[in-house]
Amino acid sequence: xxxxxxxxxxxxxxxxxxxxxxxxxxxxxxxxxxxxxxxxxxxxxxxxxxxxxxxxxxxxxxxxxxxxxxxxxxxxxxxxxxxxxxxxxxxxxxxxxxxxxxxxxxxxxxxxxxxxxxxxxxxxxxxxxxxxxxxxxxxxxxxxxxxxxxxxxxxxxxxxxxxxxxxxxxxxxxxxxxxxxxxxxxxxxxxxxxxxxxxxxxxxxxxxxxxxxxxxxxxxxxxxxxxxxxxxxxxxxxx
Amino acid sequence: xxxxxxxxxxxxxxxxxxxxxxxxxxxxxxxxxxxxxxxxxxxxxxxxxxxxxxxxxxxxxxxxxxxxxxxxxxxxxxxxxxxxxxxxxxxxxxxxxxxxxxxxxxxxxxxxxxxxxxxxxxxxxxxxxxxxxxxxxxxxxxxxxxxxxxxxxxxxxxxxxxxxxxxxxxxxxxxxxxxxxxxxxxxxxxxxxxxxxxxxxxxxxxxxxxxxxxxxxxxxxxxxxxxxxxxxxxxxxxx
Numbered sequence: 265x266x267x268x269x270x271x272x273x274x275x276x277x278x279x280x281x282x283x284x285x286x287x288x289x290x291x292x293x294x295x296x297x298x299x300x301x302x303x304x305x306x307x308x309x310x311x312x313x314x315x316x317x318x319x320x321x322x323x324x325x326x327x328x329x330x331x332x333x334x335x336x337x338x339x340x341x342x343x344x345x346x347x348x349x350x351x352x353x354x355x356x357x358x359x360x361x362x363x364x365x366x367x368x369x370x371x372x373x374x375x376x377x378x379x380x381x382x383x384x385x386x387x388x389x390x391x392x393x394x395x396x397x398x399x400x401x402x403x404x405x406x407x408x409x410x411x412x413x414x415x416x417x418x419x420x421x422x423x424x425x426x427x428x429x430x431x432x433x434x435x436x437x438x439x440x441x442x443x444x445x446x447x448x449x450x451x452x453x454x455x456x457x458x459x460x461x462x463x464x465x466x467x468x469x470x471x472x473x474x475x476x477x478x479x480x481x482x483x484x485x486x487x488x489x490x491x492x493x494x495x496x497x498x499x500x501x502x503x
Numbered sequence: 504x505x506x507x508x509x510x511x512x513x514x515x516x517x518x519x520x521x522x523x524x525x526x527x528x529x530x531x532x533x534x535x536x537x538x539x540x541x542x543x544x545x546x547x548x549x550x551x552x553x554x555x556x557x558x559x560x561x562x563x564x565x566x567x568x569x570x571x572x573x574x575x576x577x578x579x580x581x582x583x584x585x586x587x588x589x590x591x592x593x594x595x596x597x598x599x600x601x602x603x604x605x606x607x608x609x610x611x612x613x614x615x616x617x618x619x620x621x622x623x624x625x626x627x628x629x630x631x632x633x634x635x636x637x638x639x640x641x642x643x644x645x646x647x648x649x650x651x652x653x654x655x656x657x658x659x660x661x662x663x664x665x666x667x668x669x670x671x672x673x674x675x676x677x678x679x680x681x682x683x684x685x686x687x688x689x690x691x692x693x694x695x696x697x698x699x700x701x702x703x704x705x706x707x708x709x710x711x712x713x714x715x716x717x718x719x720x721x722x723x724x725x726x727x728x729x730x731x732x733x734x735x736x737x738x739x740x741x742x
Contacts, residue, residue: 314658315658316658317658317659317660318598318601319651319654319655319658320601321605321608321651330594331594331597333597333601334601335600335601335604335605337604338597338600338601338604341600342597355569355570358570358572358577358581359557361574361577361580362557362559362572362573362574362577365574365576365577366560366574369560369611372608372611376615380619380620380632380636381619381632381635381636381639382635382636382639382643384639384643385639390635393619393620393632393635396620396621396629396632397619397620397621400620400621400623400624404621404623412558412560415558416558419553419554419555419556419558420556421556
């Protein structure tokens with residue numbers, strides 16, 4: 265099946281968590297808004313189509329045959345068994361999804377550091393509040409989330425290479441992306457913290473060198489981080 | 504099976520979305536932290552147990568036999584087919600979960616109105632920022648979410664009584680709870696907005712009068728809203 269991913273064409277954002285799974289799974293997919301044959305009108309048409317029975321609230325969304333699926337973690341939960349990126353057992357899938365939802369919370373909080381008042385305002389209009397929020401995120405929340413995932417890897421009875429042991433799952437790809445994004449947004453913070461979370465950093469490095477991920481990261485399909493996405497580098501937020 | 508719900512005993516919070524599903528589904532369950540035989544040490548023991556293979560990041564979490572499941576939407580996704588609160592088809596389950604995750608986003612944003620800087624600070628320490636954030640939430644976000652769910656009910660080819668037509672699903676219970684909570688937190692706003700969303704208000708009323716929900720709401724098991732939960736009534740945030 266050819267999957268169609270609908271997401272903003274100029275940022276990694278939430279869509280990147282889906283792109284990483286599609287790439288690692290070797291899926292046949294089109295990144296619609298980045299494909300010259302489709303383009304952004306294709307996304308707006310979907311969101312505004314008044315006859316759509318299952319309209320997404322926001323991108324990303326995925327078309328898979330007749331299904332139209334949105335919410336990043338829901339898309340990943342749907343794709344993962346089809347791309348061999350999650351164990352088959354119900355217990356395994358619930359655990360992966362639980363972790364993915366915790367990553368979603370972490371990602372949401374990351375975006376709030378530069379938009380603590382409203383997404384419709386510019387960063388410059390909420391910079392004072394952003395500095396306050398980012399200070400708490402850096403000192404309390406980043407260590408709490410890193411510590412949680414490090415603990416999970418440490419306790420893993422199947423070994424701590426990945427969340428499920430020796431085989432990578434979609435949640436590992438998402439953890440890689442969180443580390444990458446936080447390094448971009450808060451480089452000094454991450455440089456100082458990382459030595460305390462060796463298993464998580466090792467997981468990140470293992471994901472990055474997997475052949476399909478490495479090929480993707482060095483391709484033009486991987487967009488650079490920038491100050492329109494969720495992970496933004498504003499040096500003043502780290503001071 | 505007897506389910507064990509672990510959540511804070513003094514607030515509705517996220518746990519309430521699970522309680523409503525357990526009640527409507529007629530489940531045999533214990534609300535552990537509110538049961539004199541268990542109590543709050545039971546929750547902390549779980550969160551801090553160093554040998555726990557699948558530790559929750561935060562409450563609520565549910566014990567179901569050998570499974571320990573956290574993240575509200577994940578718990579609901581697990582319970583719903585067992586309590587006949589979701590259609591059996593994969594498409595139906597994906598759609599319900601997608602909507603539940605959108606409700607989770609809405610709930611998170613609701614809590615941010617009184618804690619826009621950090622959850623570890625008191626409301627009074629971030630009141631100025633809360634007033635700014637709440638103003639945007641009231642004028643932009645509440646109408647956007649209400650309009651989205653109203654549109655879904657309107658487009659429903661199976662009729663708009665509930666999200667899936669004539670039969671109530673867990674997502675309907677959660678929509679009821681959102682309306683209840685927003686009425687508590689922002690009464691003037693909701694009074695002004697509700698006439699524009701008649702299907703959603705009608706759904707709320709249908710849920711409220713279902714026999715098991717009505718019995719629950721009038722019992723001591725239903726906690727009152729208060730200013731320690733996610734939905735808080737601070738009149739100044741509505742001015």
